[in-house]
Amino acid sequence: MPVCAKTIDAEIVAAARALVEKCGHEEVSLAAVATAVGIRAPSLYNRFADRAALLAAIDLEVWREVSALLRDNAARTKKPGAQVTVLAHAYRAWAKAHPRLYAMVWDARFDPGELGLKARAEAVGILQQPLAELVGARRAFPAARVLAPFLHGFLTMELAGAFRMGPGIDEAFAHGLATILTGLKKEK
Amino acid sequence: MPVCAKTIDAEIVAAARALVEKCGHEEVSLAAVATAVGIRAPSLYNRFADRAALLAAIDLEVWREVSALLRDNAARTKKPGAQVTVLAHAYRAWAKAHPRLYAMVWDARFDPGELGLKARAEAVGILQQPLAELVGARRAFPAARVLAPFLHGFLTMELAGAFRMGPGIDEAFAHGLATILTGLKKEK
DNA sequence: ACCTGAACACCGTTCAAGT
DNA sequence: ACCTGAACACCGTTCAAGT
Numbered sequence: 001m002p003v004c005a006k007t008i009d010a011e012i013v014a015a016a017r018a019l020v021e022k023c024g025h026e027e028v029s030l031a032a033v034a035t036a037v038g039i040r041a042p043s044l045y046n047r048f049a050d051r052a053a054l055l056a057a058i059d060l061e062v063w064r065e066v067s068a069l070l071r072d073n074a075a076r077t078k079k080p081g082a083q084v085t086v087l088a089h090a091y092r093a094w095a096k097a098h099p100r101l102y103a104m105v106w107d108a109r110f111d112p113g114e115l116g117l118k119a120r121a122e123a124v125g126i127l128q129q130p131l132a133e134l135v136g137a138r139r140a141f142p143a144a145r146v147l148a149p150f151l152h153g154f155l156t157m158e159l160a161g162a163f164r165m166g167p168g169i170d171e172a173f174a175h176g177l178a179t180i181l182t183g184l185k186k187e188k
Numbered sequence: 189m190p191v192c193a194k195t196i197d198a199e200i201v202a203a204a205r206a207l208v209e210k211c212g213h214e215e216v217s218l219a220a221v222a223t224a225v226g227i228r229a230p231s232l233y234n235r236f237a238d239r240a241a242l243l244a245a246i247d248l249e250v251w252r253e254v255s256a257l258l259r260d261n262a263a264r265t266k267k268p269g270a271q272v273t274v275l276a277h278a279y280r281a282w283a284k285a286h287p288r289l290y291a292m293v294w295d296a297r298f299d300p301g302e303l304g305l306k307a308r309a310e311a312v313g314i315l316q317q318p319l320a321e322l323v324g325a326r327r328a329f330p331a332a333r334v335l336a337p338f339l340h341g342f343l344t345m346e347l348a349g350a351f352r353m354g355p356g357i358d359e360a361f362a363h364g365l366a367t368i369l370t371g372l373k374k375e376k
Numbered sequence: 377a378c379c380t381g382a383a384c385a386c387c388g389t390t391c392a393a394g395t
Numbered sequence: 396a397c398c399t400g401a402a403c404a405c406c407g408t409t410c411a412a413g414t
């Protein structure tokens with residue numbers, strides 16, 4: 001089939017992503033990805049160096065999507081304090097809607113390349129802007145380094161079922177957020 | 189070899205754990221574990237239902253070890269505020285000393301059984317005691333649900349290299365801890 | 377009872393052979 | 396240039412055969 005190279009690249013990534021969303025990245029075989037786009041597994045090596053490179057392409061797509069989502073939500077509110085809260089809830093909502101993808105991009109044995117690290121840093125940077133208006137530009141970077149770990153840690157634990165015992169997960173999340181914002185403001 | 193069943197169980201778990209520490213749990217094959225204890229892979233099925241069960245045994249051992257570590261460190265200081273800080277630093281030190289094990293026990297696609305969840309909850313519970321003296325018994329549980337996610341999130345991000353850009357990781361950790369404790373106290 | 381080799385159904389990856 | 400079947404070296408797991 002005479003298909004443009006770019007197109008089929010995107011097709012493969014999309015198919016692989018869909019499989020990851022359904023089964024988790026560990027369960028996705030190259031054979032499954034290949035048949036999903038109507039080719040055989042060895043042909044994938046014409047487009048991607050190996051399995052890791054294919055997963056890295058998904059990873060990049062995910063972080064671009066998350067960054068765009070955060071930007072959209074940041075534009076929705078004006079008040080700095082409310083903005084941070086809105087971003088936090090949007091991030092959590094995305095993770096809960098795509099738990100397998102979220103697990104993949106934070107998998108420890110998954111090495112994001114230079115690009116992946118930059119994409120992650122950009123997402124954190126978006127958090128930094130409303131924080132700057134809240135605690136001052138100088139303190140925004142350290143503040144993001146408090147908030148981002150909490151967000152990620154809470155979500156990992158939630159998705160792993162660590163909060164299964166004890167009620168009120170939504171309340172716990174809101175409470176954690178409020179606690180950290182209080183602490184950040186008090187320190188000013 | 190006429191070895192007591194309990195002993196050989198422990199031997200297998202120890203060998204598997206050592207391999208996980210060295211290579212990461214994804215790289216560890218049952219064949220490697222078996223030859224490490226002088227048997228063949230199929231024989232492992234006499235002791236463990238499958239690969240997941242063997243990994244779950246390591247998981248349980250790890251959480252017992254972490255709980256013991258936290259208990260030891262809690263006993264070392266009397267002041268509640270200092271105790272929380274000491275526990276947090278001890279937890280981080282353990283994770284950085286055993287990065288592959290830390291990644292394994294928090295792997296999302298790794299399902300801890302009932303026992304595993306209880307072991308995790310116990311470790312969090314040890315954090316709760318010094319927090320109770322700090323913010324009151326009633327607020328200790330929600331407080332632990334703020335602190336534990338931050339600790340875990342920070343470590344995952346640190347081990348994944350997310351803080352590679354920008355200096356002062358130790359300072360960032362101490363700052364995050366201080367911020368959260370400030371926020372928790374202010375809310376009282 | 378416990379261990380084993382052989383076998384099964386899978387992997388990711390390579391490559392010579394096709395078009 | 397791109398795709399393919401066949402092959403390679405691995406997996407986890409099962410099981411009949413040995414002791």
